[in-house]
Amino acid sequence: MTTTLRARSASVAAGLLLASFMAAPVAHADVLADLRGTVTADRLKYGPSCPPLRYNNVLQDIGFAQGQFVPDTAKSQGMxxxxxxxxxxxxxxxxPMAAARTNAYEKGAGSLIGNCAWTEYGVSFIRYEPTETDWVGIVFGKPSGVTTPPSGPGTPGGGQDPAPAGTPAPPQMKACPPGGLKPEVPAGEQCPAPANAVRVSFVRAPFQWTVNVKNNAGIGGSCSYDARSTSGATGASREFDIDPNGSTTFQVPAPLPFTTYHVVTSCTGSYDGRQVEFGHDEQDVSL
Incomplete structure (x- = not known):
């Protein structure tokens, strides 16, 4: 009897532990919107040679089914x-989420974005608090029987019928500098620069913290780090440079016990003839 009770207790404990890992909050709409915006912008970098990606909710659901601590394989296979x-x-x-997205790109999503044969996509996002990790799914679809015809002068079938009389001429386009959100824009418009692309994290120790700064933008520049306590006292300040898609680390004194610092990190650089803030990170930290 005692052996049976112990076995049942172990099974219940294992079930509760598994459930704690399987439980995940529903992805916030703003996070999915951010993921969609990144994938869409990266597809646009390939210009008119690739059609824009269309969003497909079935592909999104496949991402949610597969992007779990315990994947719902049967459900994803059915979809x-x-x-x-x-x-x-x-x-x-x-x-954070940007690191999970980069990991998905490195696994092959980044190269498939530029493959014009894949015309649909969906994204998913799940945060697992027990492991403090984000899981990002990027799923591509290639509908059967859909081909991407060649375009442009000199390609078979690439010629276009004359436009009807009175049709306005297409706008003149200008190329954007590397590192922005679009490869080109209509002449006279400002090329959109990256924003909110810098993430700051800390490695905590009793007397000294290591600050990790990651730049997810395709441009670099100068950054300032400023930590102040709620009383206004300066905790630490640093000025440093960061490369496009680069990272840097430095050490600062740990906050005093029972003290909270408000940390602001701002990075600016030159893009399309103007100074822009491509990174801004604010957070409250304490021991």
Whole structure:
């Protein structure tokens, strides 16, 4: 009897532990919007040679089914079978979300964005508090029977019928500098620069912290780090440079016991003839 009770207790404990890992909050709409915006912008970098990606909710649901601590394989396989074409999915893991997205890109999503044959996509995001990691899914679809015709002068079928009389001429375009959100914009418009691309994290120790700064923008520049307590006393200040898609680390004194610092990190650089703030991170930290 005692052996049976112990076995049942162990099973219950294991079930509770598994449930704690499987439980995950529903992704916030703003995080999904950020992921969609990044994928869409990266596709636009390939210019008119690739059609814009269309969002598909079935591909999004596949990402949610696969991007779990315990994947719902049966559900994802059923949805893949129902999709009228080919499916490729990439699940990235990291912290913060930008690191998980980068991991998905490194696993193959980044190269597939530029493949014009893949015309649909969906994204997913799940935060696992027990492991303090974000899981990002990027899923691509290639509908059956859909081909991407060649375009431009000199290609078979690439010629265009004359425009009807009175049709306005297409706008003149200008190329944008590298590192921005678009490869080109109509002449006279400002090229959109990256924003909120810098993330700051800390490695905590009793007397000294290591500050990690990651730049996810394609441009670099100068940064300032300023930590102040709620009483206004300066905790630490640093000025440093950061490269495009680069990172840096430095050490600062740990906050005093029972003291909270408000930390502001701002990075600015030159883009398309103007100074822009491509990174801004604010957070409250304490021991």
């Amino acid at each position: 893949i079978a129902s999709y009228p074409g080919e499916v490729r999915s990439f699940i990235g893991v990291g912290d």
